[in-house]
Structure formats: structure tokens, C-alpha cells
Amino acid sequence: MNVPTRARLRDTHVTLSHGGGGRAMRDLIDEVFAAAFRPDAMEDQARLSDAALTEPGARLAMTTDSFVVTPLEFPGGDIGKLAICGTVNDLAVGGARPLWLSAAFIIEEGTEIALLRRIVATMAAEAEAAGVRIVTGDTKVVGRGAADGVFVTTTGVGAIPPGRDLAASRIRPGDVALVNGVLGDHGATILAARGDLALSTDIRSDCQALGHLMEAVIAAAPGTRAARDATRGGLASALNEMAEAAGVGVEIEEEALPLRDEVKGMCEILGLDPLYLANEGTLVLFVPEAEAAAALAAMRARPEGRDAVIVGRATAEHPGQVRMRTAFGGARIVDMLVGEQLPRIC
Amino acid sequence: MNVPTRARLRDTHVTLSHGGGGRAMRDLIDEVFAAAFRPDAMEDQARLSDAALTEPGARLAMTTDSFVVTPLEFPGGDIGKLAICGTVNDLAVGGARPLWLSAAFIIEEGTEIALLRRIVATMAAEAEAAGVRIVTGDTKVVGRGAADGVFVTTTGVGAIPPGRDLAASRIRPGDVALVNGVLGDHGATILAARGDLALSTDIRSDCQALGHLMEAVIAAAPGTRAARDATRGGLASALNEMAEAAGVGVEIEEEALPLRDEVKGMCEILGLDPLYLANEGTLVLFVPEAEAAAALAAMRARPEGRDAVIVGRATAEHPGQVRMRTAFGGARIVDMLVGEQLPRIC
Known part of the structure; x- marks a missing residue:
């Protein structure tokens, strides 16, 4: 885990203020999510290019999945591993080479920040192994009982090489x-x-x-x-x-x-x-x-x-x-x- | 609303079986989501191309947001309108021309299907007005009390014209x-x-x-x-x-x-x-x-x-x-x- 030296996130559990768009949210995003995913910039959107997409005849593949698995951690994986693999696989079975993922988190108030860090670390490691980058994300916090722990939605973009058409x-x-x-x-x-x-x-x-x-x-x-x-x-x-x-x-x-x-x-x-x-x-x-x-x-x-x-x-x-x-x-x-x-x- | 003639979805409320990967889920997806969004095909991923992305020097913009607003419907909009506009706007403020959106739904058991239809209809109409296509999606159903109504996660992909660099x-x-x-x-x-x-x-x-x-x-x-x-x-x-x-x-x-x-x-x-x-x-x-x-x-x-x-x-x-x-x-x-x-x- 790569935490900035001037760590400001002192909470052990997520509170509603971590979803409010202010300083607490920025701290959570910087220290938990950005520290692991290392996006190029902190704009609202990722800006990307890849030669595989501009090849004449290449097509872009796009797929999305929400993950709501319970329990969040289980033998062989966790919701984060599931989210990365599931989206990479949806691209791959269509013949696409996975390039970029987005990751959006809906977090229940009271969720342990240590759990979030583990999930995010798994995601970063799985993404690297699969040769795909997590380039943008979002976090929302809902009150106790309005969600069950953590839901993760990943969307993937990949390139289908010219002439390839699995169907x-x-x-x-x-x-x-x-x-x-x-x-x-x-x-x-x-x-x-x-x-x-x-x-x-x-x-x-x-x-x-x-x-x-x-x-x-x-x-x-x-x-x-x-x-x-x-x-x-x-x-x-x-x-x-x-x-x-x-x-x-x-x-x-x-x-x-x-x-x-x-x-x-x-x-x-x-x-x-x-x-x-x-x-x-x-x-x-x-x-x-x-x-x-x-x-x-x-x-x-x-x-x-x-x-x-x-x-x-x-x-x-x-x-x-x-x-x-x-x-x-x-x-x-x-x-x-x-x-x-x-x-x-x- | 465009419903296939052989409508099989007789339920008025969402049950857990609508999220299970079987026939009930297919019926919900076909009759509520696909009927409104009209994707090109029902593969697991959309396959896309656009000249704006292959122009030399063009970049791809990608952004994601989860929407958890309560109430789900309010004067001036609903969660679906919010999801489309929010994602289009995140692309637009970065100088990107919005092209494609994905939409992932986490639905609480017991949600009225009529409400889902309204949300989805708003999304289709807003997407059309904004000049963007909803090209792929996902639905998950969770038990009563494990989510609050409906959560929507939209991810957008757009093209940033060559030479444009808002930052x-x-x-x-x-x-x-x-x-x-x-x-x-x-x-x-x-x-x-x-x-x-x-x-x-x-x-x-x-x-x-x-x-x-x-x-x-x-x-x-x-x-x-x-x-x-x-x-x-x-x-x-x-x-x-x-x-x-x-x-x-x-x-x-x-x-x-x-x-x-x-x-x-x-x-x-x-x-x-x-x-x-x-x-x-x-x-x-x-x-x-x-x-x-x-x-x-x-x-x-x-x-x-x-x-x-x-x-x-x-x-x-x-x-x-x-x-x-x-x-x-x-x-x-x-x-x-x-x-x-x-x-x-x-």
C-alpha cells in the first residue's frame, strides 16, 4: 500500500462525510483509492490513447458489471478480484484485448477502512497481472442499512483487433x-x-x-x-x-x-x-x-x-x-x- | 416504451430470481432494459467504432459515477436522468464529445417494475437528447434491506478532438x-x-x-x-x-x-x-x-x-x-x- 507521507485520513471506519464532496472525501480518495490505482491525473475523466484502437478496422469493446457478492472476502478472492476478473473476462470472451477499467464504489457507512484498503490492493494487483489499467473511479457513501458493505461496479474498455469477430x-x-x-x-x-x-x-x-x-x-x-x-x-x-x-x-x-x-x-x-x-x-x-x-x-x-x-x-x-x-x-x-x-x- | 409482442414479464415487483442469471433475468433485461436502450446485439460486450476516435491525435475520455440519490424521483428529474447527465457532463467538461455509455443497476428486491420502466425511459430519452448511446449494461438484484431502491452506475466514453486540452x-x-x-x-x-x-x-x-x-x-x-x-x-x-x-x-x-x-x-x-x-x-x-x-x-x-x-x-x-x-x-x-x-x- 502506497500512502502519501502527509496522511490525513485518521478514521478507521467510513462515515457519511467521506461521500460528501468535501475534504474528507478527497482524503479517502487520495489515500485509499488513488494511492493504489495511481491514476495519471485527478481530473474528472481519464484521457487515454492506445495504438491498438487506432489501427484501421479495430473496434472498441465496452462492458460493465456491478458486483454485490456476499461475503465480501472468501477463499480464493474478494469482491475486488471478482470485479477486475469479471470485467476483463467479459472483454476477453468477445475477442478484445482489455485496456482500461473504471471502478465505482458504493460504500455503507461504518465499513472498515482497512477492508476497503484490502479490496483496493487486490484490485490493483489483479489489474496489473491482467495487463489492464484502472484509470478512473468514483466513491459514494450511503447510510447504515442502505447498502450491504461495499458494492463495486467496473466498466472495461478494450480493443478488438481488425478482422476478429467472435460471435x-x-x-x-x-x-x-x-x-x-x-x-x-x-x-x-x-x-x-x-x-x-x-x-x-x-x-x-x-x-x-x-x-x-x-x-x-x-x-x-x-x-x-x-x-x-x-x-x-x-x-x-x-x-x-x-x-x-x-x-x-x-x-x-x-x-x-x-x-x-x-x-x-x-x-x-x-x-x-x-x-x-x-x-x-x-x-x-x-x-x-x-x-x-x-x-x-x-x-x-x-x-x-x-x-x-x-x-x-x-x-x-x-x-x-x-x-x-x-x-x-x-x-x-x-x-x-x-x-x-x-x-x-x- | 417498446415492449416485445411476446411479453413474458408478468411480475409487478422485482424478486431475487430476476438477478439469478436465468430465464427471469433475461425476461427483465429484454423487456425493461433492452426494449428501451435497443443495443445492437446481446453479447456480453458492445463492439463499437467512431471516426472521432481514430482521427490522428484524438484521445479517448473515460469517466464513471455511481448514483444513489434519494428520493429516486424528484421535481425536475429522477436517478436515471441524473445518471445520464452526470456522466455526459463529466465527459463534456474535459472537452470530450460524449459517444457511449454503460449503465449498471443494483436493484433492491421488491422494487416496482413500473418505477424501473420510468427510470429507464428517462435514461433513453436523455441519452438521445445528449447525442450519446447506451451500449451495454448489467443488472444485479439484492435482498430487501441490502440496498435502498435502485442504484445506477454509468460509465461514459467520449472522444477528445486532436489538440484540445482542457485542464x-x-x-x-x-x-x-x-x-x-x-x-x-x-x-x-x-x-x-x-x-x-x-x-x-x-x-x-x-x-x-x-x-x-x-x-x-x-x-x-x-x-x-x-x-x-x-x-x-x-x-x-x-x-x-x-x-x-x-x-x-x-x-x-x-x-x-x-x-x-x-x-x-x-x-x-x-x-x-x-x-x-x-x-x-x-x-x-x-x-x-x-x-x-x-x-x-x-x-x-x-x-x-x-x-x-x-x-x-x-x-x-x-x-x-x-x-x-x-x-x-x-x-x-x-x-x-x-x-x-x-x-x-x-
Whole structure:
């Protein structure tokens, strides 16, 4: 943590005055946020340029997400790591190279400033690892009971190189579906971390940035059709959205799905389906069959893709539907989640 | 409101299932958000291009703000109007032409869907008037009591034309300070709208987008040094930040400050200082003395600048300080606000 020498922020907890636009707010911003994120200037807006955006044919990608996860800290991450990785991943699965992020904080009165510092430090470290800069931000403070701890909203801007066009509508029958790692770790971790169920487990969130992995896959499999990160709603929802957008069927093999025994066990006890559990560092992508081996090898060569597997393929039959061949040789429809499996998972 | 013919959203209030990543969330997004904002595609990220960004020497501007105003609707606007105007204005005061916005919603369980529809409709209309597109978004739902109604976070991206460089550090002694309209209307409106004080008043928020006004001023006064919108902390805080960044003093004339009698009266009763009251459509800018008349005329020619006046000037004396010459011929230091005048004003 990099605190200016003339530190003026003596409070240990956030008060309403830290959101009022005056000196107290400036001190909080200077000593907690700017000290970690190190913006170029303290104007109201960042001013940026990057050659990747001015290349003829390049496009700008923009994405936003609010994070409301509870608890704020959990095995494998915290809300700050989630916010950086989630936004980097939304850019990456669209084929964009992530460049810049904004971060806006809604903070409940009474929040510990030490907690804020930890969250902000995680964000700075994750952003650096993902090769992205946090360039602008905002803080608002609301009274006790008007928010639950800290909410973070990150928006990302990236550059899509000329000629690159990943889109679910490009998936064709015969294309192969790959995932980069085990399913459900994030959802299971949050469920256990809430403590309501007295579950003792070693599972950690899979929360990780996937920008470098996506670049490696696209380099190895330039025909890559489309990718999605399998967050809220899990793999089942991501595949359903892709099947619908592409007008193809998707067939997956139950036996191929990468699942930890702990997650499988927890789901059996609680009656949950791991296909719908949230992930925060897991993506599913479709590549032409001829490039599947190259894509798989490229994924496995990176730590984020160590456990990558082929889980299924696109079919001409039953367009818009996802079906799973079960371990017993049967088949069932994997529908989109109707309600909510677990609130405030991200 | 543009609702698809096969409307599936039958609920009248938001439930936790609307945030779960499944079918209910898709229905809410399709029928409330996408129906009004009409994004090009439903991928996780918007893919954009604009000639203004690829011009040699152009820079990208990026800014973000969370809005937590209470009440959500008030005379002259609502949280949605505030979110669009606030973000457009943060871009505009930096000399950027606003292009694209993202909008992320944190919604408390139990919020009326009709209220959401009104907020979203305001946002779509304001964005269109300001010449900016809402290109991507997010919704999260939290349980009752975990948020207060609706919070909105908007992030804006704009293009700064080649050679344009508005910055407070460019202000020089002798430069003239102008504001575009009356002070404190937004703060006074919110205060009255909360109903705690049984104030009956006709004041309406000044909430408005200032992108077109800024373009008109810069065209008329190309030497314009810097601008700020005088939101949280009011004119006093904006001037203090500019004086500090520029290393100049600022002297303003009490008699020149544009104030409505109602606002003046309310401040006198409540012991508030209108210099610190929030505005949401009021900016202060510094121009070289030779261009002051042209800047003033350009502002007055537009509805957002109808009440524009010169309020003071930058001085070599007392650098970093703002002083006000009072109506009685005295002088007082206008310091930065230390605590908070009014919580959740924006």
C-alpha cells in the first residue's frame, strides 16, 4: 500500500462525510483509492490513447458489471478480484484485448477502512497481472442499512483487433465445445463461505482473469467462433444462450464435465446442479473441429487452462436446445435456469 | 416504451430470481432494459467504432459515477436522468464529445417494475437528447434491506478532438470564471423532496446535459482553459479544486452569484451555504480575459446557458485559495467543504 507521507485520513471506519464532496472525501480518495490505482491525473475523466484502437478496422469493446457478492472476502478472492476478473473476462470472451477499467464504489457507512484498503490492493494487483489499467473511479457513501458493505461496479474498455469477430451466431454444427477448467468452484465456495450450512470444505473460488488465455487460444485456433464466461447461471446458461443465438443444438457429455469431488458431493447433499453453479474463471468456447486439438493444447499450456477438456459439440438437431448424454447412456434437456440458484454470487 | 409482442414479464415487483442469471433475468433485461436502450446485439460486450476516435491525435475520455440519490424521483428529474447527465457532463467538461455509455443497476428486491420502466425511459430519452448511446449494461438484484431502491452506475466514453486540452493546470492569473446558470437548485430540490423539513417550494433540479453547451463555448472561445461541473460540494468545491490544481487564487463576487430567491431563502432558514449546494447542470469554466465576452454570449445563446454570468477571476495572489468579495465590501475565504452538507444528493 502506497500512502502519501502527509496522511490525513485518521478514521478507521467510513462515515457519511467521506461521500460528501468535501475534504474528507478527497482524503479517502487520495489515500485509499488513488494511492493504489495511481491514476495519471485527478481530473474528472481519464484521457487515454492506445495504438491498438487506432489501427484501421479495430473496434472498441465496452462492458460493465456491478458486483454485490456476499461475503465480501472468501477463499480464493474478494469482491475486488471478482470485479477486475469479471470485467476483463467479459472483454476477453468477445475477442478484445482489455485496456482500461473504471471502478465505482458504493460504500455503507461504518465499513472498515482497512477492508476497503484490502479490496483496493487486490484490485490493483489483479489489474496489473491482467495487463489492464484502472484509470478512473468514483466513491459514494450511503447510510447504515442502505447498502450491504461495499458494492463495486467496473466498466472495461478494450480493443478488438481488425478482422476478429467472435460471435455466438457464427457457431456451426460440428463445432467443438471446450471449457478451460473445473465447474462450480466459485458457486460452491460462496455457498460454503456464508456459513449457513456448516459446510467445511477446502474449495476455493476459481476467480481468475482469462485475457491471456483467450489470446493464446485465438493464436492457436484462429477460427475460434465464440466464447462466453460461465458466470451467473453456470455452464448451462452460457450454452443455452449460445445455442439460441446460433440456432444450433448443443450436445454435452456428462462424463466429460470437469468437476471436483467436493463440488459434486456438495451438490448431491444440497440438491444443486453443478451445471448451474456460477464460475468466475471458467469459459466455454466453440472452435471448428479441425482446430479443436490445437485449441485444447494451447489452453492446457497455460495455468488458467490446465484442466481444459472437450465437453461436447454443436449439432444441427434440436436447434436452440442443450442436451446432455448422461453417464448411464440416457439423454436429458439442460434448460436455462428459471429462477435463481443462489443470490449475490457475484 | 417498446415492449416485445411476446411479453413474458408478468411480475409487478422485482424478486431475487430476476438477478439469478436465468430465464427471469433475461425476461427483465429484454423487456425493461433492452426494449428501451435497443443495443445492437446481446453479447456480453458492445463492439463499437467512431471516426472521432481514430482521427490522428484524438484521445479517448473515460469517466464513471455511481448514483444513489434519494428520493429516486424528484421535481425536475429522477436517478436515471441524473445518471445520464452526470456522466455526459463529466465527459463534456474535459472537452470530450460524449459517444457511449454503460449503465449498471443494483436493484433492491421488491422494487416496482413500473418505477424501473420510468427510470429507464428517462435514461433513453436523455441519452438521445445528449447525442450519446447506451451500449451495454448489467443488472444485479439484492435482498430487501441490502440496498435502498435502485442504484445506477454509468460509465461514459467520449472522444477528445486532436489538440484540445482542457485542464485546471492551464488556468492563468487574469482568466475569467463563468457559470452557466443559477446555483443550488439540485441540492435545494432534493432537500425539499425528502419531506423531512415540511418545505413547500417550486424549485426544480437543474439536472441537464451540458455536452452541447461545452461545444458551443469552445467554438466561441477556443482558448477555454478548463471546466468543472459543480456537483457534490457545489461551486465552492469545484473552484477550490481548480485553484489548487492551477496554483492560482480565485476571487469571486458575492453579488454576481446567480441564486434564486427561493434557494437563498431556504439556505437562510436552514443555515446552509448555497456555494456548497450540489448542482447537476451547472458548470464553471475559466477562459482568457480576451475571450470572456464571446464565451458568455455563446452560453447565453443556448437554453442551458440562458442565465450565464461572469462570477470572478483567477489571481496571482493567495494561490490555491478561493476568496469571495461580499456584498458589504468585505472578503472571506471560501474553503473546501470539510464534512458533508447533505448525503445522497446524487
